[in-house]
Amino acid sequence: MGEAIVITSGKGGVGKTTTSANIGTALALQGKKVCLVDTDIGLRNLDVVMGLENRIIYDLVDVVEGRCKIHQALVKDKRFEDLLYLLPAAQTVDKSAVTPEQMHKLINELKQDYDYIVIDCPAGIEQGFQNAIAGADRAIVVTTPEVSAVRDADRIIGLLEKANTIESPKLVINRIRNHMMKTGDMLDVDEITTHLSIELIGIVADDEEVIKASNHGEPIALNPNSKASIAYRNIARRILGESIPLQPLEDKNKSVFGKIKQFFGVR
């Protein structure tokens, strides 16, 4: 019996889909059998980020309405040996095409065959959100170090706590710009964590490579050299229950002088 994890944020554009794609990929890299579920019906794009758009035949609404079997709608990711699948959202209808009960049933069915179900939640708190959290056991709230994103995350956490079928949500802080945090122009990690008072499960630096990779349909987590990739892999390992310290945010490419200082152990 697997576990369903919903990735949500409230606010749009903070990186829910990217986070879903990368956590799913990273979990598959750890050898887990993963199914990604896109619940953003009408505005799907998890398939684009995963580079699986061309292979979609059936979608989530087809499954729910009985036009096909679940396994017919699942799109297999060829980069993995039978570990990573995607259940795409429908694009021609809207969020009201599915009810929370139907979603709950669907996720429960998927849980029989997969270790982890990663549910990509749409922005907002309306039916799309209610659908996405219906079958979830755990929740990850994504936010960026902006006041508006943190405010919405707070609202979402409140709603998740009210739906007490889900264990206490975990926090991912995305798009961190270290230099802005240092100068105090951005909320810092501690500030956000104490404000939201939920457990931090990962921080991801703002990295242009992420955008590049998304546009190519290859989740950044596949690239072992990127900082963001390591961050996502760490999140996946923390989901699996390992205890891994947070990555330092400092830039690697220090000046020559900095390297010399480091060599002599001067801080």
Place this chain on the structure above:
Amino acid sequence: MKKRQNVTIKGTKDGIVLHLDDSCSYYELKKELDEKLSENQRTQAERQSTPVKVDVGNRYLNDAQREEIKDLIRQKKNLVVGEIESNVVTKAEVDKLKAENEVVTVSRIIRSGQVLEVPGDLLLIGDVNPGGTVIAGGNIFIMGSLKGIAHAGVFGNDQAVITASSMQPSQLRISDCLNRAPDNAQNNDKREMECAYIDENHQIIVDRLQVLIQLRPNLNRFEGGH
């Protein structure tokens, strides 16, 4: 044996006190009250109006009956009805009274979009985040930080206060007064252990917690102690 009087009239410094017997029927009582007041009227000189207090003992009067008694007395000249006192209250009234005087303890974080409302005093162990609201009929005591909206004395109690360990509210409301944070709040000084109350100019003032000891002595509920 002489018939027992159902209505006794007593004169005091502050006016007339009417003692209404609680063992007779309401109908009898009304009749006798009417008679008594009518005969009484003749003896009284037409002077300034006299305040009347009514004591109904162990009789429960519903709202309609109260009005009836009041009307009856008002019809007579010079009499002004003050209050009707009864030893009896209904369970509903007591529950309401109790709720309004109770301190409700809540241990959670009031997040954006959430509203917590209590009839009496609120003791919140946790924070009020921006966009969250706490409302209380009485006082509000917040052990964490207040960053959202707090409304104390919502039924019109001007004496209500708001206290917080960290006071950074977006809005403070007490009774019908409202106070909001300045638009360009750049002061990063810690606002710790503070309270808000309504002063004599009907303005909300935020000050050190300790000023309440002088300003609101009625916050004390504990008698004695050495």
